[in-house]
Amino acid sequence: MVRYVLQRLLQAAIVLVVVVTIVFVLERLSGSPVDLLVSSRATAADITAMSKYLGLEDPIYVQYGRYLLRLAQGDFGESFSYRAPVRDLIVNAFPYTAALAVAAFIFASVVGVTLGTLAAVRSGGRVDAVVRGFGFIGQSVPSFWLAIIFVMIFAVKLGWLPAFGSGGVDHLILPAVALGAFPMAAISRLTRSATLDALRADHMLFERSKGVSPSVFLSHLLRNASLPVITLSGIQLGELLSGTIIVETIFAWPGVGQLAIQALSTRDYNIVQAVVLVQTATFVLLNLLVDISYGWLDPRVRT
Amino acid sequence: MGAIGPFFTPHDPTRVDLANNLLPPAFFPGGVWTYPLGTDQLGRDMLSRLIGGARVSLLVALVVVLVSGAFGTTIAMLSGYLGGRLDSFLMRLTDAALAFPFLLVAIVLAGIFGPSIQIVILTIALVGWASYARVIRSEVLSLKTRDFVTMASVMGAGPAWIIRRHLLPNVTGSIVVLATLQLGRAIVSEAALSFLGIGVRPPAPSWGGMLSDSQQYLIAAWWLPTLPGLALSLTVLSSNLMGDWLRKLNDPTQRH
Amino acid sequence: MLEIRGLRVVYLAGKRRMVAVRNVDLELSTGSAVALVGESGSGKSTIALSVMRLIRPPVGKIEAGRIEFAGEDLLTFSESRMRDVLHKEIGYVPQDPAAALDPLCTIGRHINETLSASVPSSERRTAIANLLESLGVKNARSRLGSYPHEFSGGMQQRVAIAIALAKHPKLLIADEPTTALDVTTQLGILTLIDRLRRENGISLLFVTHDFSIARLLCQQVVVLYAGEVMEKGPINDVMTNPRHPYTKALVGAILREPAPRSRLLAIPGQPPSPVDVRVGCPFAPRCPLADAKCAKENPPLENYGGVAAACWKVGAKATQ
Numbered sequence: 042m043v044r045y046v047l048q049r050l051l052q053a054a055i056v057l058v059v060v061v062t063i064v065f066v067l068e069r070l071s072g073s074p075v076d077l078l079v080s081s082r083a084t085a086a087d088i089t090a091m092s093k094y095l096g097l098e099d100p101i102y103v104q105y106g107r108y109l110l111r112l113a114q115g116d117f118g119e120s121f122s123y124r125a126p127v128r129d130l131i132v133n134a135f136p137y138t139a140a141l142a143v144a145a146f147i148f149a150s151v152v153g154v155t156l157g158t159l160a161a162v163r164s165g166g167r168v169d170a171v172v173r174g175f176g177f178i179g180q181s182v183p184s185f186w187l188a189i190i191f192v193m194i195f196a197v198k199l200g201w202l203p204a205f206g207s208g209g210v211d212h213l214i215l216p217a218v219a220l221g222a223f224p225m226a227a228i229s230r231l232t233r234s235a236t237l238d239a240l241r242a243d244h245m246l247f248e249r250s251k252g253v254s255p256s257v258f259l260s261h262l263l264r265n266a267s268l269p270v271i272t273l274s275g276i277q278l279g280e281l282l283s284g285t286i287i288v289e290t291i292f293a294w295p296g297v298g299q300l301a302i303q304a305l306s307t308r309d310y311n312i313v314q315a316v317v318l319v320q321t322a323t324f325v326l327l328n329l330l331v332d333i334s335y336g337w338l339d340p341r342v343r344t
Numbered sequence: 345m346g347a348i349g350p351f352f353t354p355h356d357p358t359r360v361d362l363a364n365n366l367l368p369p370a371f372f373p374g375g376v377w378t379y380p381l382g383t384d385q386l387g388r389d390m391l392s393r394l395i396g397g398a399r400v401s402l403l404v405a406l407v408v409v410l411v412s413g414a415f416g417t418t419i420a421m422l423s424g425y426l427g428g429r430l431d432s433f434l435m436r437l438t439d440a441a442l443a444f445p446f447l448l449v450a451i452v453l454a455g456i457f458g459p460s461i462q463i464v465i466l467t468i469a470l471v472g473w474a475s476y477a478r479v480i481r482s483e484v485l486s487l488k489t490r491d492f493v494t495m496a497s498v499m500g501a502g503p504a505w506i507i508r509r510h511l512l513p514n515v516t517g518s519i520v521v522l523a524t525l526q527l528g529r530a531i532v533s534e535a536a537l538s539f540l541g542i543g544v545r546p547p548a549p550s551w552g553g554m555l556s557d558s559q560q561y562l563i564a565a566w567w568l569p570t571l572p573g574l575a576l577s578l579t580v581l582s583s584n585l586m587g588d589w590l591r592k593l594n595d596p597t598q599r600h
Numbered sequence: 601m602l603e604i605r606g607l608r609v610v611y612l613a614g615k616r617r618m619v620a621v622r623n624v625d626l627e628l629s630t631g632s633a634v635a636l637v638g639e640s641g642s643g644k645s646t647i648a649l650s651v652m653r654l655i656r657p658p659v660g661k662i663e664a665g666r667i668e669f670a671g672e673d674l675l676t677f678s679e680s681r682m683r684d685v686l687h688k689e690i691g692y693v694p695q696d697p698a699a700a701l702d703p704l705c706t707i708g709r710h711i712n713e714t715l716s717a718s719v720p721s722s723e724r725r726t727a728i729a730n731l732l733e734s735l736g737v738k739n740a741r742s743r744l745g746s747y748p749h750e751f752s753g754g755m756q757q758r759v760a761i762a763i764a765l766a767k768h769p770k771l772l773i774a775d776e777p778t779t780a781l782d783v784t785t786q787l788g789i790l791t792l793i794d795r796l797r798r799e800n801g802i803s804l805l806f807v808t809h810d811f812s813i814a815r816l817l818c819q820q821v822v823v824l825y826a827g828e829v830m831e832k833g834p835i836n837d838v839m840t841n842p843r844h845p846y847t848k849a850l851v852g853a854i855l856r857e858p859a860p861r862s863r864l865l866a867i868p869g870q871p872p873s874p875v876d877v878r879v880g881c882p883f884a885p886r887c888p889l890a891d892a893k894c895a896k897e898n899p900p901l902e903n904y905g906g907v908a909a910a911c912w913k914v915g916a917k918a919t920q
Contacts, residue, residue: 055436063449067456177581178581181577182577183577189562189573197563243699244703247694248702252683252688284447286451287447305454313451340703341747
């Protein structure tokens with residue numbers, strides 16, 4: 042188990058380093074930041090001085106090392122549009138994104154697993170057909186359209202829920218459901234097929250031959266069916282995270298996604314960069330957690 | 345619908361007609377048959393813009409599918425057939441690509457180079473090839489052990505010959521299935537990027553852009569958000585259904 | 601102990617139905633052992649699973665017949681009463697223990713699930729460990745927390761036998777318990793099953809494709825072909841003097857050929873398809889003795905000196 046965890050940690054670290062490096066390279070490709078910082082009347086000497094001050098005269102690997110060191114300290118630089126350290130902006134916005142993603146994920150997994158199990162148990166029946174149709178449509182409707190339609194119907198026409206902004210739980214419902222609809226559909230479809238597969242498995246037949254009580258039988262069934270679902274949930278959680286960007290923009294939800302999109306229009310690259318790194322790190326971390334919990338559930342992976 | 349676009353759009357999708365803005369579709373009160381699906385906030389013809397948007401979506405999706413399909417299949421062939429250290433390196437690369445948050449990459453690229461269709465295609469393809477590499481590689485691995493491949497290899501056929509004559513024809517089914525499923529995802533990705541303003545630039549029509557614009561008019565004009573979203577969802581739905589159907593056709597174990 | 605009458609079982613695949621077992625009669629007296637012998641697809645495993653009522657929709661259905669266990673028809677039992685019978689009275693040893701044991705469940709928990717509720721919780725671990733030790737699992741106590749994949753095939757089968765024995769069953773159903781094991785462990789498992797049956801007075805329903813294994817463990821044999829009983833009787837009698845041409849081919853092949861795998865090549869042709877209505881003797885298309893009558897009328901089981909056979913040609917000589 043320890044070896045397995047270490048292996049996963051190493052893999053996660055590699056993905057993270059690759060992303061950090063790509064961001065660094067792209068930043069250098071985009072031209073010298075000096076041009077943004079000095080006025081148009083600056084002399085060549087001014088520019089050289091500024092470059093030296095910023096360390097841009099150093100060899101690229103020294104710059105890269107310094108960049109990594111800065112990131113490791115959580116220093117993402119200054120935001121010139123907010124006139125504040127980017128770290129503070131991220132620290133303020135991240136809990137909102139996390140709340141949205143977690144709410145959407147809870148919605149997606151609870152509803153998805155319930156519907157999927159129901160469909161599998163009633164396989165071939167009317168419930169099954171409805172759930173399957175639902176799952177198919179859910180995987181075809183993009184979250185941002187769903188979000189707009191929700192706003193139009195539930196906020197504008199019916200006035201039941203707030204259309205945007207943050208506040209109580211009622212502010213969270215529409216964005217969370219819009220964001221969770223796609224993973225919900227995916228999870229329900231996979232839960233259905235995984236449960237059916239498990240039901241057909243030899244060991245479930247054997248379990249039946251043991252004459253165990255229905256609850257024991259069900260616990261064997263659900264444990265086995267949960268393995269592929271957990272793998273998928275990890276992937277979906279990652280997609281949810283990038284999905285927050287678009288849903289946050291629609292609902293003016295003050296998370297890191299909205300921060301990034303606004304920063305994009307004001308060309309505040311330090312923010313964009315920081316959001317990308319934070320999101321990627323969260324994504325990698327979540328996948329790591331899923332893999333480890335998978336190892337905890339499936340003894341065959343451990344050895 | 346997208347294919348006939350170049351030959352038939354009732355109006356110029358970018359022509360502004362402010363006198364007739366926010367007209368509902370013709371079969372609703374207030375609509376006129378000059379604009380069968382109504383007009384947007386600037387009086388541009390919805391139908392023409394939807395067709396124009398379809399053209400962009402399909403164009404982007406097709407290029408993405410071609411690029412990532414070709415690249416992913418090549419990687420899969422090299423990885424699966426040649427094996428060894430190259431295989432494990434390429435598969436780590438594939439894992440990394442699958443773990444890549446594509447929307448974020450698109451944002452960074454758009455931030456640096458400015459929004460453009462090329463960047464949209466590039467970023468979607470950057471992630472898209474990985475699923476081909478994964479699936480096709482595992483098929484190549486099992487094909488490699490089959491008798492006809494072994495025979496060809498024993499008889500002195502080189503890797504290029506075997507890949508072209510024996511492996512490729514046997515994985516085309518899977519490639520078609522993956523391509524169909526990717527088509528739908530690529531269309532959504534394009535729409536998402538255009539929606540965020542880092543894809544197709546206005547005033548050129550795109551479904552994502554139209555949805556983004558519509559947010560200001562939710563009270564006044566329900567058709568503005570509804571129609572492009574419907575077009576988008578139906579296109580994706582049909583691509584998904586088609587992919588599912590092809591997959592069942594391709595998988596002998598699910599045939600009955 | 602066990603008496604099966606007119607059993608008919610179908611498998612369902614979408615809209616298609618395949619009749620796997622038709623009109624099978626079988627009896628097993630208390631403390632004795634009966635072998636079900638036949639090729640794959642002959643319906644022998646299906647009969648074994650039917651006794652435990654494990655053939656159920658959507659996979660298949662028991663369409664007709666009675667399965668009397670200790671004087672009562674199991675097919676009339678409610679779900680919960682059937683569960684109770686499976687939990688306490690019928691043990692099952694599967695064909696492939698690697699596939700039959702839930703991979704996510706420790707072997708201790710596996711056995712605990714069938715151990716009688718009357719064993720107090722303080723003694724359960726010891727009871728389970730002792731049971732495993734008695735079946736030849738070394739250091740059982742320290743291995744209760746292990747998972748099935750950490751055991752070899754032979755040890756997995758011992759765990760499966762322990763699961764069955766923890767019930768103190770009256771009937772043990774073993775479905776080709778050694779086919780998935782390597783040759784060196786096969787004999788160990790077979791002698792173990794035989795010893796347990798003798799020591800505990802358990803009745804045994806033993807499914808196999810191998811007459812020589814059947815003879816090791818059983819007194820009675822039922823020969824199945826295409827879901828129907830061809831011949832049944834005391835195994836020594838059947839093997840020394842087979843009445844049915846199919847049995848003759850099976851037994852003859854064993855005695856003649858050293859390699860068991862090529863055994864069935866001795867009989868040209870294929871078993872008939874499992875369609876709904878069947879005309880004539882199922883073995884007729886492959887039978888060297890078959891004539892027009894065999895193709896038209898299905899012969900009933902009839903007694904020929906203590907052995908029952910379903911054949912119009914008993915006593916006739918092969919004209920090959």
